[in-house]
Amino acid sequence: MKYILMMAGKRSEFEQYATWSKEDLQANVTFMRAFxxxxxxxxxxxxxxxxxxxxxxxxxxxxxxxxxxxxxxxxESKEFLAGYWIVDVESPGxxxxxxxxxxxxxxxxxxxxxxxxxxxxxxxxxxxxGI
Amino acid sequence: xxxxxxxxxxxxxxxxxxxxxxxxxxxxxxxxxxxNKDLSASGEFVATQGLADPREAKLIRGExxxxxxxxxxxxESKEFLLGYWIVDVANAQxxYAIxxxxxxxxxxxxxxxxxxxxxxxxxxxxxxxx
Numbered sequence: 001m002k003y004i005l006m007m008a009g010k011r012s013e014f015e016q017y018a019t020w021s022k023e024d025l026q027a028n029v030t031f032m033r034a035f036x037x038x039x040x041x042x043x044x045x046x047x048x049x050x051x052x053x054x055x056x057x058x059x060x061x062x063x064x065x066x067x068x069x070x071x072x073x074x075x076e077s078k079e080f081l082a083g084y085w086i087v088d089v090e091s092p093g094x095x096x097x098x099x100x101x102x103x104x105x106x107x108x109x110x111x112x113x114x115x116x117x118x119x120x121x122x123x124x125x126x127x128x129x130g131i
Numbered sequence: 132x133x134x135x136x137x138x139x140x141x142x143x144x145x146x147x148x149x150x151x152x153x154x155x156x157x158x159x160x161x162x163x164x165x166x167n168k169d170l171s172a173s174g175e176f177v178a179t180q181g182l183a184d185p186r187e188a189k190l191i192r193g194e195x196x197x198x199x200x201x202x203x204x205x206x207e208s209k210e211f212l213l214g215y216w217i218v219d220v221a222n223a224q225x226x227y228a229i230x231x232x233x234x235x236x237x238x239x240x241x242x243x244x245x246x247x248x249x250x251x252x253x254x255x256x257x258x259x260x261x
Contacts, residue, residue, distance in 0.1 A: 006212065052254050059247045079210065112193060118189070121182070
């Protein structure tokens, strides 16, 4: 069973992250690299991606003439995806345990960031939606 | 340049989708599949993934002892990721054009859903030393 583990945050949280000290950032990145390696070593790793800053995000809709209409204004409350992991595990419990590990990634001063990780099953085909 | 195109919706939006007729869902999926095929043909396709129903979503935090704390209650306004496409394109305009095509996919009665698609860059990797 494949699950996606997502980290998201408001623009203000991204801005805070940008103010972390070099050492704190380094410790966080080191943790994330070791975490990905652990997932690979245990055979559950499928993929991972980190996303760019929310300031570069655009919202796109189709115009009636087929041209895209681009908007870059989001509400303050908007949660931006920061990154994700996809893992292939035996049970939801295993996915939750992995998410709990990611949630413990060190933040400022080396304290666990304790950030919430959203865990969702992913579809192998659209038929999985059952509609 | 790689971009990720994110399709999101609230629980209410997802429930609305469940009420679509079979023909409307098939017409919608046919367009999305054609977009995937076109992206593969042009060499711009990297990956796509659909997510399961938001009702199965959980929010997890780590306890001090490392055990997961699970929460399944989300605000009504919460936007759930429904699916994404990763494309490798020449420039941002091309990524926006593809997002526009996805947004134009037909909804009930064949009318374009006009769903907003969030287009994001990937995190820049460490800059090479000068």
